[in-house]
Amino acid sequence: SFFTVEEREAVIAAVRAAESETSGEIVVSIATASHGYPQAATVGGFLLGLPLALLAMPWLGSFLWLGQGNVWIFLICLTFFYLPLRFLVAKTPALKRLFLFTEQVEEEVGEAALASFYSHQLDATRERNGVLLFISVFERRVFILADKGVNERIETTCWRGMVDSLTAAIRHGDHGPAVCRTVTDIGAVLRQHFPPRPDDQNELSDLMVAPDYAAPVSA
Template identity: 35%
Template sequence: MRLTPADHAKVTAAVTAAELTTDGEIVTIVANRSDSYHDVALHWALLAMFLMLAVIATVPDFFLGLLDRADGWSHDYSKGALLGLLLMLLAAMFLLWRVVLSWTPLRMALTPRATKARRVRRRAIAFFAVGTERRTEERIGVLLYLSLAEHQAEIVADRAIHALVTPETWGEAMAALIEAVRDGRAGDGMAAAVERIGAVLAQHFPKTPTDRNELPDRLIEL
């Protein structure tokens, strides 16, 4: 899913409109995904390898029988030969799963939702620290971050906002965003979330005559 120029314009307009009612600054970022999750593929490959080892250890005679039937002869294998064969089988299983899980959609599907949530949150905080935190004079910046592949979003706020607004307050904005993303309308969801974030900021940090635009209004797509 990619955002169109119309989506960019819609989100940028929503940020501009929201900031007309508050001294707060809203930054919007959309990323295709927040992590490659190659470590998850490694974990699945290791799990498959150990499961295979457990099965062989449980029914060793069955696998020895398969070896004998492979060439029609009964063999008296040495311990070294059996261990070498076992090692090759385990290595083959590991490599097979590593190759299979190089396909990103499958790797994403097998990544636990909790893992995705942690990675998205970590990436959002990193972006906030670089581009939003302490970048406003009154420290009232908010980052709205959407990671498309995970269908996960985060709202990270500056210290002054965090002191007055509980995380639960952003629930309506998050719900509007995620619902639209699931319908394939990421741009509409971002704009709706920005509108709700602006309403919260306007309640606690209403617009003052001396306020100036300190952070860019445009949507940033990575």
């Protein structure tokens, strides 16, 4: 799983600690993947099957007395290798990542982050000061999205360093502690522009984790 039980509790504690010093709301959302990427399996199956088919074609053509360069033998070999290799790529995340297109990944994760932002109601806080920390595990991508009230006071470029640092940490297997650090950094930025109010309430869930890893937790 992306978080251990201890890391999960530490992230929730980090969110609550950050929110205790600001009227802003922080939600951490973990998605297993932002898209199925079926074309990655198709491309992977073809590219992995192609050299195997080229190697098998002369042998099978000679064996069947049809010639070493017979195109029909090649197509049969390619189909024979393509189908199981496509299945293998589809079921193996490490292989599947090799055949992803960067532009599509950025688009799909961005759309998933935006959908998460609205589904978790970050646009419904009293001061419009919600911030979403969205992590898509399969793609190893991070997005930070802020509501209108935050964007009016804080440049969106403010989050870039946090996104880059967390993305690098996740690629190196540093999940829980890195997420906690990022939450603390987000809280520090919000604190400068949205000090806590006497009547503050926790309006949103602190951590939303995809069902593959754990059930959502509400504060």
